Amino acid sequence: MTALDVLAPTDRSAAARESARADRSGWSVGDPPDAVVRPTTVAEVQAVVRWAADHQVPLVPRGAGTGLTGGASATAGQVVLDLSALDAIESVDPDARIAVVQPGVIVADLDRAAAAHGLRYAPDPGSVAIASIGGTIATNAGGLRCARHGGTREAVVGLDVVLADGSLLRTGTSGPRSVTGYDLTSLFVGSEGTLGIVVRATVRLQPQPVATATVAALFADVAAAARAVRTVTAAGPVPPTLELLDHATLAAVDPVLAADGGAFLLVQTEGPGALAEATDLAGLLRGTALRVDVTDDPARSERLIETRRGALPAVQRLGRVLIEDVSVPRTALAEALTGIAAISDATGVRVFTFAHAGEGVIHPLVLTDDGEVTPRVQEAVDAVVALALRLGGTLTGEHGIGALKRRWLSDELDPVARTTLHRIKDALDPAGVLNPGKAI
């Protein structure tokens, strides 16, 4: 084991091992990992991966540790490969509208670097200020602007990936389009550190919108808000941001607003016609909403977006929650949200729900019993997942499978699909050293 220390900076302190034991889901199992290795160059990553393969030591890649499914959680007998020191923005090319970044770059820092050129990085997870580019690529993170601009996969042009044997794979092309070979870039996006280590990414940037406008609407209940989502999406192109908060979530984030209504919808439009589009949408919503406000003041818009971003931390302050992340077809959103409320009533378990409604991604936060996952809490979670699958949805809209969602994989994927995933894993990581027990 000592040889690892000469390959890259290695921390075996109790504090470092303890902090790498869990991600933001809080999930961990057993004792902390044996060591945290923090390479500063791609060559060091390659050397560490080769060492792990030679010694059959499982490696758990870690970006910023903000994941919500235990994907970066590590335990005894494993070594954590912390990519946070590879944090250079290597280039921003305003003409080609691409940036080349190392995996430890925080998403908001890339966005700020792009802003200096009048550009932006479109993927905008709620964790934009704390999540790393490598982690968001490994989980194919979604976010608040995905309904129109796509998620992380749509923003990634090419990757440098250290494979399980230590070799360096380059995927993608510098041109706008290519169909040479299999789409390896897409294969690694969302692979949760199980197929290779992302050590560099070439990502798309896009022009910042000339204007934005925001509609904030309050409804009597979550069903009315969900129906309003359909009204908005039926009216024309899906707005970049279309976020929904149920009453319990709203009460946790903004008790004053929650006193006046039962659910909150936030719509953001952008481009030269942003205000006119927002005003039109507000007109449509006035038919069923209790209250509708429109603003094109950037500061007020940002405050409203912050209300939405604050949802998860606000609920987490109330106690330990299980963070679910199902997704359903947009047309089934109302049925899903009312079904989740019914599950909460039937089990007596408090569920706080918010949604990237434009994409049908729903986050039901299931409150544990004083931190314990009791049978009734588990029953509520199982029922939420079963509901989403019954409505034609999926186990995870954006957080990934990690360790926590594997138990439902067979409910969604048939044996052929699961076997195919394992064949890909076996082909790329025959010794099973990269993030074992996660994702598939």
Ligand SMILES: Cc1cc2nc3c(=O)[nH]c(=O)nc-3n(C[C@H](O)[C@H](O)[C@H](O)COP(=O)(O)OP(=O)(O)OC[C@H]3O[C@@H](n4cnc5c(N)ncnc54)[C@H](O)[C@@H]3O)c2cc1C
């Ligand atoms: C307040 C809050 C809000 C959030 N909002 C959103 C949201 O809106 N949308 C969303 O999708 N998620 C959201 N998340 C979840 C989380 O931020 C994302 O999953 C994010 O992509 C994780 O990035 P990270 O750098 O923290 O990765 P980590 O948690 O460190 O790792 C995540 C996974 O990626 C792997 N990994 C990390 N880096 C690499 C690498 N370089 N190469 C290979 N594998 C790697 C890890 O092994 C692990 O499997 C939120 C989390 C919080 C706490």
